[in-house]
Amino acid sequence: MRRVVTAGVTAASLLSIWTLLLAGAACASSSQEQPPPTPQALAEVWERERRPLPPPPLVTHQIVESEVARLVQDSTGLVRSEIAGRSVEGRAIHHLTIGRGPTPVLLWSQMHGDEPTATSALLDICQWLLTHQHEPVAARLLDSLTLHVVPMLNPDGAERFQRRNAQGIDINRDALHLQTPEGQVLKALRDRFAPVVGFNLHNQNWRTSVGTPPRPAVVSLLAVAYDEARSEDARRHLTKRVSSVIVGALEPFVAGQIGRYDDAFEERAFGDNITRWGTGVVLIETGAWPGPDPDRMLVKLNFVALITALDAIATGAVDRADPAVYERLPENDNLLLHTIVRGATVLAGTRVPPFRADVGIAGTRGVRQTPGGRRLQWQASIQEIGDLRVYGALETIDGAGLFVSAVYSPATVGQEVVVPDGGGAATGAAGRAASAGPTVTLGAPARLWLLRAGSLPGRYRIERVIEIR
Numbered sequence: 091m092r093r094v095v096t097a098g099v100t101a102a103s104l105l106s107i108w109t110l111l112l113a114g115a116a117c118a119s120s121s122q123e124q125p126p127p128t129p130q131a132l133a134e135v136w137e138r139e140r141r142p143l144p145p146p147p148l149v150t151h152q153i154v155e156s157e158v159a160r161l162v163q164d165s166t167g168l169v170r171s172e173i174a175g176r177s178v179e180g181r182a183i184h185h186l187t188i189g190r191g192p193t194p195v196l197l198w199s200q201m202h203g204d205e206p207t208a209t210s211a212l213l214d215i216c217q218w219l220l221t222h223q224h225e226p227v228a229a230r231l232l233d234s235l236t237l238h239v240v241p242m243l244n245p246d247g248a249e250r251f252q253r254r255n256a257q258g259i260d261i262n263r264d265a266l267h268l269q270t271p272e273g274q275v276l277k278a279l280r281d282r283f284a285p286v287v288g289f290n291l292h293n294q295n296w297r298t299s300v301g302t303p304p305r306p307a308v309v310s311l312l313a314v315a316y317d318e319a320r321s322e323d324a325r326r327h328l329t330k331r332v333s334s335v336i337v338g339a340l341e342p343f344v345a346g347q348i349g350r351y352d353d354a355f356e357e358r359a360f361g362d363n364i365t366r367w368g369t370g371v372v373l374i375e376t377g378a379w380p381g382p383d384p385d386r387m388l389v390k391l392n393f394v395a396l397i398t399a400l401d402a403i404a405t406g407a408v409d410r411a412d413p414a415v416y417e418r419l420p421e422n423d424n425l426l427l428h429t430i431v432r433g434a435t436v437l438a439g440t441r442v443p444p445f446r447a448d449v450g451i452a453g454t455r456g457v458r459q460t461p462g463g464r465r466l467q468w469q470a471s472i473q474e475i476g477d478l479r480v481y482g483a484l485e486t487i488d489g490a491g492l493f494v495s496a497v498y499s500p501a502t503v504g505q506e507v508v509v510p511d512g513g514g515a516a517t518g519a520a521g522r523a524a525s526a527g528p529t530v531t532l533g534a535p536a537r538l539w540l541l542r543a544g545s546l547p548g549r550y551r552i553e554r555v556i557e558i559r
């Protein structure tokens with residue numbers, strides 16, 4: 091029953107907020123007349139002005155704390171901060187308040203400790219508001235909205251670069267029991283400010299794909315459902331429109347690579363329950379980006395998406411967005427590998443005779459503690475062997491006419507090497523013994539040679555060393 095009442099109040103408050111915004115626009119203030127910033131212009135601003143932080147997986151709680159302190163100090167009152175609560179291990183969960191407008195918006199990131207992209211984007215957005223506060227777009231945002239920003243909800247998980255908190259609980263399945271202090275903080279902020287919209291900011295698995303042929307789902311969006319029937323009301327209309335605005339902001343960069351996240355209702359999740367409690371939630375899941383510096387593009391896209399969405403809420407332009415733009419997005423799929431070697435002859439190293447197959451490598455990026463500090467590290471292995479035509483990859487290597495084997499020695503490109511090429515029956519103890527060395531088998535390390543036939547049988551010249559680490 092309480093749900094129905096809450097929903098009614100929210101719908102009414104949404105209407106009144108837009109009436110208010112429209113009234114503001116009727117006064118023809120110059121900042122409201124300024125057209126929205128173009129995605130390209132925002133991307134350029136980000137390139138010029140982003141905070142000089144390490145890649146998001148290496149941004150620690152300590153860095154977030156010093157960024158928060160700096161923002162508060164530099165802003166002379168524009169950015170306020172409080173410690174909204176503490177993690178299981180006592181780390182401060184910071185809540186920043188920016189803006190003086192009538193419409194509260196809540197943004198939280200890194201509820202999952204190993205999903206850090208949006209934390210950096212939120213810090214960049216705070217800095218952007220601070221730097222440009224006297225210019226029309228930032229000014230109208232600050233006049234219309236009050237942003238409540240939690241840049242790292244799960245600092246214990248972030249410290250370990252793991253999904254769950256220090257209790258081993260997935261905070262995003264704790265919305266009903268509220269056994270995690272981090273979840274309690276989020277619930278308390280929601281109840282205290284009754285935001286009109288919440289942005290729930292995550293990273294999705296790098297195997298997430300979209301479209302045919304599969305490409306990286308660079309960003310996936312969800313206008314979160316609040317019941318099993320996936321009903322529509324003012325909250326969900328709004329979050330669908332916000333999602334459509336985000337699609338428009340990202341398409342210049344990643345057309346065809348924006349996915350729609352599964353909208354099944356998850357009764358334990360925060361997004362679903364926060365929507366039930368009265369605040370429509372937009373879930374943004376950042377996915378994979380190919381190339382040596384994926385974080386740069388991924389943070390930039392978050393920055394562009396969020397500022398564009400906030401501006402559309404601030405001006406009321408979100409009201410004119412077409413929800414069908416979001417609804418038409420292709421659904422997420424799970425068909426992306428990191429690397430595929432297509433069509434090579436596999437020298438498996440298991441006494442299996444050579445055979446033609448595609449070899450697919452998948453993995454995740456992790457963080458390793460070393461004596462020199464935290465370092466990014468891939469955990470990648472061979473995950474698929476066979477006809478992989480239905481899969482996509484961040485990198486596809488044409489293996490036609492070539493051979494692929496495990497790496498047997500520190501040899502380099504151009505060298506000729508001896509590679510066991512099977513030929514015998516892979517049975518019995520001999521087969522098992524042969525498997526003790528490096529192999530091209532499921533689960534084997536992502537270290538491969540791409541080879542060309544050499545001067546003698548059993549000898550091969552190294553064309554390329556494939557190693558993901």
Ligand SMILES: [Zn+2]
Binds near residue numbers: 202
């Ligand atoms: Zn997540």
